Amino acid sequence: MATAFEYQLHPVSEILAGALMYPAGRIPELLQGYVKFTGSAPDEMAVVGQILPSEQGPRFRMLVGYCGQPSVGNDLLRPLRAPLKPQEDTIKVVSYLEAQATGFPPAPKPFPYFVTSLFLPELSDAAIAAITTATQDAPRRLRVMIGSFHGAVTRVRSSDMAFALRQRGYDVEVSSSWSAPQEKASAVRWVNALRDNLQPFAHGLYVNGLSETNDELVRAAYGPNYARLVEIKKKYDPTNVLRLNQNIQPGAGPRIIKKRSRSVLR
Numbered sequence: 001m002a003t004a005f006e007y008q009l010h011p012v013s014e015i016l017a018g019a020l021m022y023p024a025g026r027i028p029e030l031l032q033g034y035v036k037f038t039g040s041a042p043d044e045m046a047v048v049g050q051i052l053p054s055e056q057g058p059r060f061r062m063l064v065g066y067c068g069q070p071s072v073g074n075d076l077l078r079p080l081r082a083p084l085k086p087q088e089d090t091i092k093v094v095s096y097l098e099a100q101a102t103g104f105p106p107a108p109k110p111f112p113y114f115v116t117s118l119f120l121p122e123l124s125d126a127a128i129a130a131i132t133t134a135t136q137d138a139p140r141r142l143r144v145m146i147g148s149f150h151g152a153v154t155r156v157r158s159s160d161m162a163f164a165l166r167q168r169g170y171d172v173e174v175s176s177s178w179s180a181p182q183e184k185a186s187a188v189r190w191v192n193a194l195r196d197n198l199q200p201f202a203h204g205l206y207v208n209g210l211s212e213t214n215d216e217l218v219r220a221a222y223g224p225n226y227a228r229l230v231e232i233k234k235k236y237d238p239t240n241v242l243r244l245n246q247n248i249q250p251g252a253g254p255r256i257i258k259k260r261s262r263s264v265l266r
Contacts, residue, residue, distance in 0.1 A: 016066040016073040017099035018091030020080055024056035027135055031128045033084050034062065034146070043151035044068040045076060048103075051135055051144040058135040058142065063103050064091055113141075113177035114188045116195045117209030118202040119149075121169040127201045131172075134194040139176045139187045144194075147171040164223035165204055172198065173209045207246045218246050 022030050034049045041047065048063040062080060066073035070093050081089065094102075120127055123146070131144060149169050158166040165171070174194050176187035207213075207221035219226050226248070233240075234250040243249075 012067060012096045014093050015096055015099055016064070016068075016070045016091060017094050017103065018064055019088070019103075020062045020064065020084075020086040020091065021088035022060045022062075022084060022086050024054055024059045027051060027058060027060055027132045028128055030060040030084065031123065031131065031146075032125075033080065034060075035123045035128075037079055038148035038150065041076070041148070041150060042068075045073070047080075047148060049146040051131070051142070053138070053140060053142055058138065065099055065103070111177050111179070112184065113175055114184075114191050114211045115173060115175035115209055116191055116211065117174075117205045117207075118172045118195060118198050119165050119169055119204040119206060120172055120198065120201050121167060121203050122201070123170045123172075124201060127198055130194070130197040130201075134190070134197065137190075139178070139183070139190050141177040141179075141187070142190070143173075143175045143177075145173040145175075147173075158224060162222060162225050162229055164221070164225050165206065169203075171206050171209070172202075173206070174198075210246060213246045215249070218248060221246065222248070 031049070034047070038047055044067045046065045050061045050063065051058050052061055053059075064077065064080075066076070074091075077091065080086070135142065135144070147170065149165060149167070149171060154166055154168050156166050158164045174191050176191050178184050178187045204223055205217065205221050207218070210217060210221075222229055229248050230250065233248050238250050240247070240250055
């Protein structure tokens, strides 16, 4: 529960932004290239990786935003261009507002979907292999979105606020949508199966990336901050009025959670 926010604004006029879309069938190579690039990216460079469906099979796209000199940004992006050879390159200098609108455009209409999240300190070869295998037998409307955690977000102590993901790594969001009710079960099953296969490499998760949740997942999201959040909940919301969220229940004391191989999302 937040009662106040304090923002520090920074002027941003134009940035280097856009997308690189690569041919289908090269997921392992492109994920490895993404890991290598983001591992040394400066604070000003943000790159989100996405695996998306196409008629030719799953394709990899990188959404790029660079808040610095465009010439420097283009130099930094060379490893994602020349060696990896994207089919589409829309990266250019645009206003910050335009970059936000084109990077994640709103859906034309609401649609049902199921999503889950994991935080991987390392996107290892084994994790890449699990993702690649899953995308070879995926629903028509799959999406795997991978965000790189680096820069200022990792230079805050995890105990300073509720958000506990304060180390370098990758936020992996797995989702699938459907157009007909009979497609829901297979879509949810695919998301859960990939989550299970990535769980051995995971340490925590992003709480806003969950369609369904339970006490175990909430504890995993807040990590070492969970017990302190329970005390705050007991003080300000002892009857659990604010519960239409990834709920922290008042009075739920700390306990040891054993890892399970099967999914806790159903």
